[in-house]
Amino acid sequence: QQQVKQSPQSLIVQKGGIPIINCAYENTAFDYFPWYQQFPGKGPALLIAIRPDVSEKKEGRFTISFNKSAKQFSLHIMDSQPGDSATYFCAAREGFPGTYKYIFGTGTRLKVLA
Amino acid sequence: DSGVTQTPKHLITATGQRVTLRCSPRSGDLSVYWYQQSLDQGLQFLIQYYNGEERAKGNILERFSAQQFPDLHSELNLSSLELGDSALYFCASSVGLGHEQYFGPGTRLTVT
Numbered sequence: 765q766q767q768v769k770q771s772p773q774s775l776i777v778q779k780g781g782i783p784i785i786n787c788a789y790e791n792t793a794f795d796y797f798p799w800y801q802q803f804p805g806k807g808p809a810l811l812i813a814i815r816p817d818v819s820e821k822k823e824g825r826f827t828i829s830f831n832k833s834a835k836q837f838s839l840h841i842m843d844s845q846p847g848d849s850a851t852y853f854c855a856a857r858e859g860f861p862g863t864y865k866y867i868f869g870t871g872t873r874l875k876v877l878a
Numbered sequence: 879d880s881g882v883t884q885t886p887k888h889l890i891t892a893t894g895q896r897v898t899l900r901c902s903p904r905s906g907d908l909s910v911y912w913y914q915q916s917l918d919q920g921l922q923f924l925i926q927y928y929n930g931e932e933r934a935k936g937n938i939l940e941r942f943s944a945q946q947f948p949d950l951h952s953e954l955n956l957s958s959l960e961l962g963d964s965a966l967y968f969c970a971s972s973v974g975l976g977h978e979q980y981f982g983p984g985t986r987l988t989v990t
Contacts, residue, residue, distance in 0.1 A: 855921075
């Protein structure tokens with residue numbers, strides 16, 4: 765059962781474009797939503813994260829938009845560069861202190877053309 | 879470099895065999911998590927430990943087992959291997975349960 769649905773599966777944009785990756789969830793108990801970036805041959809690396817009481821968070825060229833009522837959140841990459849070409853995973857945390865675990869989306873493969 | 883180390887980097891073995899994957903967490907991190915990443919699939923959570931104790935299980939097969947040792951390193955044991963077990967296996971660590979996770983470079987397992 766996929767608890768975090770991520771789309772699109774792949775995305776191609778021109779340099780300078782703004783790719784948008786979307787994630788949707790059903791479990792209202794999720795309390796923390798990180799995004800990870802993974803380059804080929806490497807492990808995922810934490811990019812940016814948001815809590816559900818915040819509607820938007822920016823870190824450099826990366827922005828998370830969070831819509832609690834719609835149970836959706838998205839990653840926007842401003843002024844995208846070829847070096848941003850990677851696979852991006854959204855995730856959601858569930859559980860209680862002592863039992864937390866993360867559920868990951870299926871990933872979006874982004875290619876930014878020069 | 880996340881500070882999480884995994885060995886070996888690559889592993890090729892035959893069906894029916896048993897392998898052990900090793901993970902050393904970042905200095906100071908008490909939690910270790912194991913994930914499986916198959917082709918075109920996301921990260922599937924397998925199991926997590928905190929300071930030597932198992933704290934949560936995900937979609938881990940009965941043929942798989944793990945443990946975290948007193949020095950906090952962790953091992954994932956995969957037995958009676960099948961072709962479908964071929965995947966990337968990642969270890970991640972965090973300071974405490976639920977905190978940001980830092981992933982290792984992964985072990986690529988190929989079962990032939």
